[in-house]
Amino acid sequence: MQNDLIALNAEYAAAIDDDRLEEWPSFFTERCFYRITTAQNHQRGLPAGLVYADSRQMLADRILSLRKANVYERQGYRHLVSLPLVRSQDGERLRVETGFAVLRTVRNGSTDVFASGRYLDEVVRNRGALKLRRRDVVCDSSRIDTLLAIPL
Amino acid sequence: MQNDLIALNAEYAAAIDDDRLEEWPSFFTERCFYRITTAQNHQRGLPAGLVYADSRQMLADRILSLRKANVYERQGYRHLVSLPLVRSQDGERLRVETGFAVLRTVRNGSTDVFASGRYLDEVVRNRGALKLRRRDVVCDSSRIDTLLAIPL
């Protein structure tokens, strides 16, 4: 199971970093929940997120908009994902927590930390493969880039 | 064993990053050794460390002081821990080396590299669970934040 979780996170990160964004929704179940929020909002139990989707279709739509939008200037992203911590297991449903950081390389060539935080996931086994039924992306920073576009 | 070491490091990092500092001493054996030092001092064999403790009680005391001190302003920390390298094994005692980096997110929302270095550990199996008998935190930088407070 541990190996499957590691592979899930590695594939997820590589799809985004390689700009294969159209593959991103396939890591989720059909009905799912995806949210980007801040540690502060998460701690206060505020439901609002910076980004929110509750179906695979919504995730796909998000990528479509992103591709069409002119504001989208492709920069280099590099996910660094920690080892997953399984918090609980209930049959085929796992609650998993995983630390991450995303580095960004801008046009002039310099690289900095774009985001860091943790994934709070609900993972299920779907026809053999692990899928995300829910991913809460809880960012350490409360200052999130307003042009935030790529999935985290 | 490799999986147990990975889990130990992941739990250790999550406890600190989630501000569950009171759990930190529980990763060590009752009698233990914990030190934060610099690569330069370590290379020269200087015993002095920036932070030093030789029992689990001393580690607990450190957290107590930290909680009481007003200078302690909670910032966001995020450990990124590499894969552990087992350097030697002598019965139930392992010598392990593990690279790490800690990102820090400050109030204005920006994130930078707070510390990087490697853990030089002596790990023992204690009633089934792996515990740190010794952890030398060797920081790459010789300029360590004088308000250095959180465990690394």
Add this chain to the structure above:
Amino acid sequence: MQNDLIALNAEYAAAIDDDRLEEWPSFFTERCFYRITTAQNHQRGLPAGLVYADSRQMLADRILSLRKANVYERQGYRHLVSLPLVRSQDGERLRVETGFAVLRTVRNGSTDVFASGRYLDEVVRNRGALKLRRRDVVCDSSRIDTLLAIPL
């Protein structure tokens, strides 16, 4: 196999970060291919690299020059290596992709991101041990330090 790949990458990173550069060529097969290039060049299929070697001897020579060169001021490097993704397997030959970042700590003590990118590897089993037959280091940034000296 996954564990062997993880160990290969961890040992490789530790050898460089500990300044045991003379061990670096031993991670490769006798006849091998090593290149550092940029994501932009790689995408365009440009063969030119910033650093290039096609034998273990060339790698060893590179380290020799590096040791002799006065420009080489030793700074602190810290590799953070992601989990390896096996892209294909053909008998004893694996194609593997692995994300990485390298932090650099300079003299005044500050730490920043020196490089990030991914390793595109061809790995073979050689008398029991995994060896790199080819490693393309594809850097996210197109601005690479002209004094680039250490292996990535």
